[in-house]
Amino acid sequence: MSTPMWPEDSGTLSYHSRRALVQLLKGPMVTAQEHPQVWQAVVSDEEALRSCLHNVFLDLVLDEDAGIAFPRPAAGGQDVDTGEGKRAPMPKVLRTETLTHWDTLIILHLRQELALSAPGERVIVDRGELRDQVLLYRPDRERDESKLSRRFDAAFRRMVDYSLVRPTETEERFEVSPALRQIFDAATVEGVRAEYERFRVTEDDEDSADEGK
Template sequence: MSVHTHPETETGTGIDPETDRELAPEVDTEVDDEVLHDSVSLFEGDEGGLEYAQRRALVTLLKQRFISARTHPRDWTVLVEHERLLRSRLNDLFLDLQVDRAREVAWKRQATSETGSRFPTMLYDAAWSREETLVLVHLRDRLRAGLASGDLRVFVDREDVVGYVASFRPAHATDVAGDDKRARNAVASVVKSGLLIPTATDERFEISEAVEPLIPLELLQDLLAALVAANSNEVPAADDPDDLFDDVPDAAGSTTGTTAGTTAGEQ
C-alpha cells in the first residue's frame, strides 16, 4: 500500500528526474546578491524580467517540496515581498503557489482548470510508502501536541517514530526485521524531504513546521482510518483502503497524495 504524494506534484526541477534525484533539501546559495542588484540582465542575451534574488526564489520553489523561513530564510523573505510576481511565474507553468504566512511555509501544487481538465505539467507522480505515510501522520500529531503545550520547536527521537510505525504492524506479520528496516528507511526518506530536520545527534530530529499545512486534518483522519482498516480482519464498510490511499486529495491540490509533491527531480 502506498500513498501518492503528488500525482504530478513535486520532486525537483521538472527537467530530469535522474539528475534531480541526487538533490537534497537545499540551503541558500553562496552567491553575493549585491553584485547582481543593479540589473535584471544577468548573462549575455538575457531576456528575463526578474532580479537575481527573485529568480533564485523561483528556482527554489520549483526544486523543493516547500520552502520556509527556517530552511530558506532569504528565499522566504523574497517570496513575501514579491509573492504576486512569483505566483504569476508559477501560474505560467500551470502551478499554483500556496503560502501559509502563520507558519511561514510555502509550496506549489498542480493547477486544475475550472472544467476539471488537466493542464500540461512538468511534475510527475511519486508516492509515499505505507511506512512513510505513518511517519508523516505521527510527526503531524507530535508537532501539534508540542505547539499546543507551548513548545516553540518540537523534537522527536528516531526510535519513537520507528516504534509508532511498528504499532501498525498487522498481527499476522512475521517479518519483524524487514518491517523494522522499512520503518527506518521511511524515517531517512522523510529526513531527505526536509520534513525532519537533523540535529547534533543522529537519533534526534526537529519536526519541520511544514508538516502541518502539508498534511491537513481531513487527510490525516482518512489516512489513519485507512491504515486501521487495512490491519483489521473486518471488511471496510466504505471504500477499500487501497482505493482511499490512491484517491484522497492532498494539500498540494492533487487528487492523490499526502504532501505537496515535487517537480520532476525534487526530493
C-alpha cells in the first residue's frame, strides 16, 4: 500500500501509477514516445492498473512492442454476471465517437497500411495520397471538390485528435498509430471494407445506367 498523499487518502497506487490511471481514463491512449514517465508506470504497475480498470468495467490493452496502452470495455461490452444469478448490461464508461463516412474510409486505409507492414515497422502515409484514395468512395456522386476537401480535412484532423496519426518531421507525412491493430481487428476491417466496395460498385452501376439513357 502506498503512503497516503493526503489525510483521508485510502488509495493503494503510487503517485505515478495514479497519474497513469488518470491518463488512461482521459484517453485516447498512453504511448511510450509521448508519455514516457506515465508509460513506465503502466508497464511496471500493469497488474494493479488492470485491476482498477476492471472495477469500472474496463480492460487494459497493453502492447509493449508498439509502446501503446489504452482502456476498452471489458468482455467486449457484453452483459455481465451480477453475482446474483442474473446478467445485466455492462455500464458504458468511456466516451464514444460516431464515425462519419470519411472517418471510416480514412481508418480503413490506415489499417490497410498497417496490415501490409511488418510488426514493429513504422508506417508512414502521405496525406495527399491518402486523400486521393479516400475520394474514390465519394458518396452520392458528389462532385463538389471544395466540399469534398473540407470533409476530408475535417476527418483527418479528427484522426490527429484521436492520436491515430501523428505528424512526422516531413511536412504532409504522418505516422500511423499501431493502436489501430488493436482497435480494429482484421475481421472488422474486412467486413466494413466489403460494404464500401459494394457501395462503390453500386454507385458505378448507377452512373453507367444514367449515361446510357
